Amino acid sequence: MNLDKIKKTSWYRQQTEGTPYFIYWPCRGCVEWFKNKEQIYWFCNLEEARAYLDKDLIRKLAEEYLEKEKENPGNLQELFVDWLKDIREIDNELFNLIDTKGLPTLADQELLVVNKKLAQQTFQMWQKFFMDIYDVDAEGLIERELVNTGINLSTEEKNTLMLQISPLAHQREERDLLKIVKLIKIIPGASNTFLYISGPDNLHRLKLYPEIERALEDHQKNYFWIRNSWAHTGVITVFNFVEVTKQILFGSRDIDKELEKLTNFIEDLKKQKKEIADKYKMSEWLRQLFDFFGLLALWRDERKVEMQKLNHYLEQVGREIGKRSGLDWNEIKVCNPLLIMGIPVDKKLIEEQSSFFRDNLILCWDGEKVVKLSKEESMAVEQTIESTIQTAVTEIRGMIACPGKIKGTVVVINKKEEFTKMKEGMVLVTNMTRPEFVPLLKKAIAIVTDEGGITSHAAVIARELKIPCIIGTQVATKMLKDGDKVLVNADHGVVVVLE
Numbered sequence: 285m286n287l288d289k290i291k292k293t294s295w296y297r298q299q300t301e302g303t304p305y306f307i308y309w310p311c312r313g314c315v316e317w318f319k320n321k322e323q324i325y326w327f328c329n330l331e332e333a334r335a336y337l338d339k340d341l342i343r344k345l346a347e348e349y350l351e352k353e354k355e356n357p358g359n360l361q362e363l364f365v366d367w368l369k370d371i372r373e374i375d376n377e378l379f380n381l382i383d384t385k386g387l388p389t390l391a392d393q394e395l396l397v398v399n400k401k402l403a404q405q406t407f408q409m410w411q412k413f414f415m416d417i418y419d420v421d422a423e424g425l426i427e428r429e430l431v432n433t434g435i436n437l438s439t440e441e442k443n444t445l446m447l448q449i450s451p452l453a454h455q456r457e458e459r460d461l462l463k464i465v466k467l468i469k470i471i472p473g474a475s476n477t478f479l480y481i482s483g484p485d486n487l488h489r490l491k492l493y494p495e496i497e498r499a500l501e502d503h504q505k506n507y508f509w510i511r512n513s514w515a516h517t518g519v520i521t522v523f524n525f526v527e528v529t530k531q532i533l534f535g536s537r538d539i540d541k542e543l544e545k546l547t548n549f550i551e552d553l554k555k556q557k558k559e560i561a562d563k564y565k566m567s568e569w570l571r572q573l574f575d576f577f578g579l580l581a582l583w584r585d586e587r588k589v590e591m592q593k594l595n596h597y598l599e600q601v602g603r604e605i606g607k608r609s610g611l612d613w614n615e616i617k618v619c620n621p622l623l624i625m626g627i628p629v630d631k632k633l634i635e636e637q638s639s640f641f642r643d644n645l646i647l648c649w650d651g652e653k654v655v656k657l658s659k660e661e662s663m664a665v666e667q668t669i670e671s672t673i674q675t676a677v678t679e680i681r682g683m684i685a686c687p688g689k690i691k692g693t694v695v696v697i698n699k700k701e702e703f704t705k706m707k708e709g710m711v712l713v714t715n716m717t718r719p720e721f722v723p724l725l726k727k728a729i730a731i732v733t734d735e736g737g738i739t740s741h742a743a744v745i746a747r748e749l750k751i752p753c754i755i756g757t758q759v760a761t762k763m764l765k766d767g768d769k770v771l772v773n774a775d776h777g778v779v780v781v782l783e
Contacts, residue, residue, distance in 0.1 A: 290668045293323055296342065296420050297673060297758060298335040298735050299715045301699050302514035304641050305602055305617040306595045307333045309403050313410030315647050315654050325665055326647040330618060330638070333514070335416075336669045342417040349417070350425060353576050354569060360413075360576055364583050367412040371590055375405055382597055387604040392627040395608075399601045403621040406594055409587065415580050419737030419756060422577065423683055429573055435564045439687045443747050444556050445574040446738060448581035451549045453589050454722045455748075457507045459546035461525065462539055464499045465532050469539075471496065478530050484523045500525055511720040512592035516700050517599045581739040588719055588741070605629060677759045680732070680779040685743035687775050688752035691782065692729050694768040696761055697721075711772055713760050717742040725749065730772040732760045732779055754779060 300307075311326040311333055318324040323338035352359045378401055387395065418425075426446075430437060437445070451459065468474045474493050481489055490497035504522045511520060532539065545552075561571050598621065599613065606616040609628035616629070619637040646662040647654055657665065692711040697703060703724060706712065712728040714721070716735040725731065725745050729752075733742045736755040746753030752774035754760075760779065764770065769782040 287664060287668050289323070290665065291672055293672070294339040294676065295669050295673050296337045296339050296735075297669075298337070298416065298419075299698075300333055300514050300718070301331065302328075302333040303617045304328065304330065304637070305619060305621050306406070306591075306598060307514050308620050308641075309407040309622070310410055310591075311335075311647060312654055313407040314414060315649055317410055317414045319649050321649065324648060325669070327644065327662070327666060328641065328647065329644045330641045331515075336665075337416075339420050342419075343421050346417045346421065346425065349413075350573075350576070353572070357572055360579055363413050364579060367409070367583070368586075370412070371405065371409045372586075375590055375594060378402060378405070379593065379597055382600065387600060390604075392608065395601065395604060396624065396627065399598075399605060399621055399624060402594060402598050402601060406591075406598070409590055409594075413583075415584055415587075415739065416737070418577070418580060418739060419735065422737045422739060426573065426577070429570060433567065433570060435566065435570070437560075437564070439684070441560050443686065444553075445560060446577050446581070447553055447557075447747065448585065448744060449550070449553070449575070449578045450582060451546060452582070452585040452744065453507075453510060454719060454745075455546055455549065457503075457510055459543065460503055460506070461529065462532070462543040462546070464496065464503060465529055465539055466543065467499060468493075468496055468529070468533060475533055478526065478533060481523075481526055481530075484521070487523060487526070490526075500529075509592045509596045512595050513700065513718055513720045514591070514595070516720075517592075517596045519596075577739055581744050584739055584741065585719075585744070592719060673758055674762070677757075680754075680757050680760050680763055680781075682732070682754040682757035682760075682777055683738060684774050684777045685731075685736075685738060685740075685753035685755045686746040686751060688730075688750075689771065689773050689775055690730050690752050691769065691771050694764050694770055695766055696764060697724065698761060705766065711770055713764050714742075715761055716740070717745065730774070731755075732757060732764075732772060734758050734761050 308328055311328045314335065315324065315326050321341055323341060325336040327334035327336065378398065382398065390398065426442070468478065471493055474496060477489050477492060480486060490500065500522050503525055504520065508519045509517070511518065557574065602616045602621065603613050605624060605627060606612055606629070611629060611634065615634050618634065618641060623633060623637065643659045644662055644666065646657045646665055648657065692709065694713050695705050695707070695710045696713045697705060698715050700720065706724045706727055708727045709729050710727065711730045711732065712724060713732045716733055717725060717731070718741060722745065726749065731742050731746050731751065731753040733755045734757055736742050740755060742753060743755055752772050754772060754774050754777050757779070764779070764781070771780040771782055773780065
C-alpha cells in the first residue's frame with residue numbers, strides 16, 4: 285500500500301448495493317482477473333461493493349484486447365463461447381439438480397456441496413474477461429479509429445453500430461409477454477376474464493383457457509429471476525406477470541408494432557448496420573470493431589442474467605442451510621458462503637463474518653495472492669482514493685450514451701428500498717443501473733450515472749428508449765440531491781444545476 289502513489293493515480297470507481305453471500309466471491313474473482321497488476325482495489329462490506337481501478341491501467345488493458353481482436357478476428361467471440369460453456373452450462377446443471385430433487389430432499393453434505401459449487405461459479409464467471417475495462421475510454425478508442433479512416437459518423441449512426449447484436453434479457457421477456465397478450469386478444473372472452481383476476485386466489489380463472497395458462501406458467505419459469513440483484517432476490521409469480529399483462533391489455537400501447545420490432549430485432553439491426561457501413565465504405569476492421577463492442581454489450585447483459593439466476597439459487601440454498609441451523613436468511617447472508625463447512629452453522633461463524641464485513645474490508649493482490657487489508661489500511665486507501673476522485677472533478681460531466689437536452693427534477697436512487705421515489709418524468713441519477721432498474725428507466729426523461737461506459741446497462745437501455753443519458757460522471761450521486769432542478773445536456777455530456 286503506497287498512499288503517495290494512490291494520490292497520484294487517476295481512479296475509476298464502480299459501486300453497487302450488495303450482500304456478502306452474493307458478492308464476496310465475484311469481488312475475489314475480479315481481483316484475481318487483475319492479478320499481478322497494481323492499483324486495483326475491491327471494497328466489500330455488509331451492504332455494498334466497490335471497485336477502485338487505475339484508469340491508465342484499464343485503458344492499457346482495453347487497448348491490448350482490442351489489438352488481440354485486430355490480430356485475431358473473432359477473439360472476443362471465442363472468449364464469449366468459452367464463457368457460455370464454462371459458466372452457463374455448469375450453472376444450468378446445478379439449477380436443474382436443485383429444481384428436480386428439491387432442496388429439502390438433499391442430505392446435509394449434498395446441500396453443502398451444492399452451496400460450494402454455486403459460490404465457486406460466482407467466482408469463475410469473472411475469470412474469462414472483465415469487459416468493464418472499456419468503461420473509461422471505449423468512445424475514445426472508437427473515435428481514434430474513425431479519425432484514422434477519415435469517417436465522421438453522426439451520433440445516431442454511431443449508436444446504431446454500437447447496439448448489442450441480439451435482444452437483451454428484458455427485451456426477450458417483453459417480446460414473449462407481448463406474444464401472450466396477442467394470444468389473449470384473439471381468444472374470445474379471454475380479455476374480459478383478466479378483469480376478474482384481482483389476486484392470486486383468482487388465478488383459477490385461467491383454467492378456462494389452457495393455452496393462455498400454460499403460456500403464462502412457461503413465461504414465469506423462464507423469467508422469474510429478472511428483477512434480482514446483488515442485494516436482493518425474489519420470485520416473480522404468475523400473478524405478477526398477469527398484472528403486467530393486464531396493464532398492456534387495457535393500455536394504449538401499440539402491441540403489434542412493438543412485437544414486430546422486437547421479433548425482427550436481429551434482422552433489422554444487421555440491415556441497419558450494413559447500410560451505415562456500406563455508406564461510408566468501412567474497412568473490414570472497422571466493421572469488426574463495432575461488432576466487438578456490440579458483443580461486449582450483449583455479454584455484459586448475459587453476465588447479469590447469470591448473476592440474477594445464481595443469486596436466486598444461492599439464496600434458496602442459504603435459506604435451507606439456515607433453516608436446518610435455526611438461523612434466518614439475514615444471519616446467513618453476512619457470510620462468505622465457502623466458509624460454511626457444516627450444518628448446523630456455528631453462530632460464532634456468523635458473528636465473525638458479520639464483524640469481518642462490517643470493517644469495510646478492501647481486497648487487493650499482493651503479488652502472489654488476494655489479501656485483505658487491515659481495517660486501518662482499508663480506511664486509509666478508501667479515504668485517499670475518494671478524496672482523489674472528488675478533487676479531480678469540478679463539474680458533473682461524463683460520456684454521452686444517448687444525446688439530447690432536457691430539463692427536469694432529480695431523483696437519486698441507489699437501493700431497491702428507494703425505488704418508490706421514482707415518478708414519471710423525473711431525471712434518474714444513480715451509481716449504476718441494473719436489470720431491476722428497467723421499470724424505473726421507462727419512467728425517466730433522462731439518466732445520469734456515476735459509472736459505466738458506452739456498453740453499460742444504462743447506455744444500452746437509454747439508446748433503446750431514446751432518452752438523454754450521461755454516464756461515468758463519478759460524482760453525480762454525490763453532487764445532486766432529490767428535488768434538484770437540472771438541465772441534462774447529453775449533447776455535450778454535462779449536467780447543470782438550475783437556480
